[in-house]
Amino acid sequence: MQAFTEYSMIYAVLGGFRVGDMLMQLFFFIVLLLLVKKFAWGPVMNMMEKRENYVADEIEAAEKSRVEAEKTSKEAFEQLQQTKKEAQQIIEDAKNAGVRQEQDIVQSARAEADRIKVAAQADIQNEKEKALQALQDKVASLSVLIASKVIEKEISAQDQEKLINDYIKEVGEEL
Numbered sequence: 001m002q003a004f005t006e007y008s009m010i011y012a013v014l015g016g017f018r019v020g021d022m023l024m025q026l027f028f029f030i031v032l033l034l035l036v037k038k039f040a041w042g043p044v045m046n047m048m049e050k051r052e053n054y055v056a057d058e059i060e061a062a063e064k065s066r067v068e069a070e071k072t073s074k075e076a077f078e079q080l081q082q083t084k085k086e087a088q089q090i091i092e093d094a095k096n097a098g099v100r101q102e103q104d105i106v107q108s109a110r111a112e113a114d115r116i117k118v119a120a121q122a123d124i125q126n127e128k129e130k131a132l133q134a135l136q137d138k139v140a141s142l143s144v145l146i147a148s149k150v151i152e153k154e155i156s157a158q159d160q161e162k163l164i165n166d167y168i169k170e171v172g173e174e175l
Contacts, residue, residue, distance in 0.1 A: 142167050 146167055 142170075 146163065
């Protein structure tokens with residue numbers, strides 16, 4: 001009996017330890033775990049997997065967008081550099097063309113000035129020759145006139161000198 005009292009005390013201290021209740025609770029716990037696994041765990045894991053895939057896809061898309069943006073930016077920068085080089089080349093070509101055109105204009109102006117100068121010198125020479133010819137003709141006619149007058153009258157040396165001076169003045173006024 002003493003063993004029974006001790007057993008009762010342990011039973012009371014443990015709060016009514018019943019093996020049947022424990023087995024029943026274990027059974028319902030296992031059933032609950034199976035139900036949770038079948039109805040809740042699968043859908044929750046599927047939802048978590050979908051979410052994980054969605055986030056991974058978004059990260060991948062963002063990375064692709066970033067790479068594409070960098071590529072586009074680099075292409076735009078290279079195109080800008082190429083455009084700047086082309087613009088600089090166009091400016092240089094325009095400057096060179098301007099310098100060549102300026103040199104051509106100056107050269108043609110000098111050639112035209114030389115041509116005009118040569119033509120003017122030729123005209124001056126012709127006019128000079130015409131004037132000399134006219135002067136020679138006039139001097140010849142005056143000489144003939146003087147000779148005829150000298151022949152008409154015999155004059156003294158003083159009169160002859162005066163006559164020559166008068167004719168020279170007359171020739172100077174006619175020129």
